Amino acid sequence: MKVWGGWVFTREGFVEGWLNPLTKELGFGQAADPIKRGVIFPAFRNCHTHLGDTGAREEVPDDLSLEEIVGVDGWKHTWLSNQKGGGSLESGIREAEKFGTGLIIDFREGGVEGLSLLNEIDTPIQILGLGRPGHENEEAPSENIGLSSYVDVGEGTVEELVSKAKNGRGVVALHHSEKEWEDISPVLKINPDFLVHLCEASDEDLMGIKEEGIGVVVCPRSNSRFGMRAPLERMLKLKIDVGLGTDNGMFCSLNMLEELRFISREFPSIPALELIRLLCFGLEETIGKFSEIKIENKQYVIMKEIGENPEMAVLDSKSEILEVIW
Template identity: 30%
Template sequence: MFTIANGIILKGANLVPHRENIVVDEGKIIEIGKDSREGKIIDVEGAVVCPSFINGHIHIGDSIIKDEGYSLSLSEMVKPPNGIKHVALANASDDELIEAMKSSMWDMVHSGTTHFIDYREGGIKGVKLLKEASKDVPIKPIILGRDDSFYGEDPDLNKVKIAIRKILKIADGIAPSGFGEITMDVAEIISSECEKAGKISSIHVAESESNQIESLNEYGLSEIEKGVKTNFSQLVHLTNPKNNDLKMVCESSQNVVVCPRANATLNVGVAPLNDMLNLGLKPLLGTDNVMLNSPNMLRELEFSLKIMSVYHNDYIGPVELLKMATTNVCGFEINDVIRKSMIRENDFAEFVVFNSFSKNPYLNIINRVETKNILYTINKRFNV
């Protein structure tokens, strides 16, 4: 048992600041209060205590080719099966992949992340490799698998269904790359099988303007419309929405993940976060491909804060942005898969203690803090 004392706690789903103490026993928060003090006292006078981060979207497998292919197009970089990433993954040994993924996971741990949602290439073997890499790292991967049988203009739907069911036995969901690689039939099978299994179905949509135009020309539907109609539980990117795309997502109650740094690196635009927030959407924030960006959520937060004011000519509220890296996931319908806690009594202890440099606790984290300014990361699996 221990007490984190005299900190400014960003408490509950809305990250409301309170100067209180947190008592933790056997990995759970048992009491929060100004006079709460039991066990070992860890005095963090004036520091900011925030829920640990969740990296809402990452491709950790391409940790083996950091910064390769810079300035190439989206398709040249990441489109299966011939993108630079997929060729590198096919040619890497299991040990190389495991060590590279382990290194990236430690980078996340050291920068305050305790959970991440990974788009896992390589079918069942790929899922198992990530589980092997993560077993001794104090972080929780939420693993979304895929299989080569999904791809092509005329896939064998029986094989697709069998592959999905096999993957779902060991993974947390299914995540094909995008609608440019799969048919609507495959998309519907994925979302249906995941829903029956109570797991996540996720897909990239509207990452680039060209993807949207191709989809509209061929199907009369935007990629976001396809994602809604095929009932994926989670849509990633939404960088280039059309017409009523965002309103449609809001009405469908689907979960959204945005990746501003990756979108900027690939020169495809920046997701309109303020428009999403004004509609009532509660996005997650992700760092996307490790080949493009470090998986450091502090860097993602600062970039997102500043690019919104430039790209969309409007400031984004710091507290709403910080929720995208922390508590927004607690309201997701798929949260029984993710199981991410906020700071409140009876929740698991999953929080980070940051040095304080300013009077605004949100901007302190987003705009000031670096990895070296993390005093403690408390994780229900490990105390780091």
């Protein structure tokens, strides 16, 4: 058995090392021959998805606003209500597998039934499904909840859902200030684990988020489709715990390499190593609090070397996955 040798991406950056793909033993320094060369990354993290609408990618109209597509009773709502089974969900998961994603945090729609579909799919990816009530006045399907937004769900109902989730030691996440500014004060009060988007958040909002130790997930490709952009530079400067997500499967592929390359073009002042850190170790502090997720870093993506600089193995548009080790 040949081991993989080359640069290994770690929390400290790139270090020369090797990986035995069978035993998953990882070592540092020069590997003894024989070796195959590649750049070794921990499997990628996708911290925000809606896997359930992946199957709508070919059909989603491009002349509707965000509100008209994903809003309450919007296009997506109708599309989902005509779906049977987990085919759409599964196509998203298979796409994520192909591109070396080891962890997915999914906002699961469709109440109890929607959440249970996730458990029927066999995959090496660790998936944390955050459920939500299927209908108004229904209970959340699990202690882990991913809500549309404070404004959408409404004062009172949010607090009720969150207090039940927290009593069950569940994870609480919401979208916030995606396309327009929304008041953060009631959201800070319920103390969610993380918020998604924050494109229109003010600097004061971001400081409040940092102060409360709330994580943030940004989805730049999805945002750009509707002309929005998250203040990622500022979030990182404030040392907010940030993760990356691909958002709706109908808008963006589940390929985190595409997300990374887009972000590196869209946010050129952010150092590449910092972006790769978000790809492999994003939302680290927040995920550390989740008992359902075990971060063992025993899954790897081997990328083809491109030139001398190991960063290019993921940033170059010609980058290529040589092997995913589950």
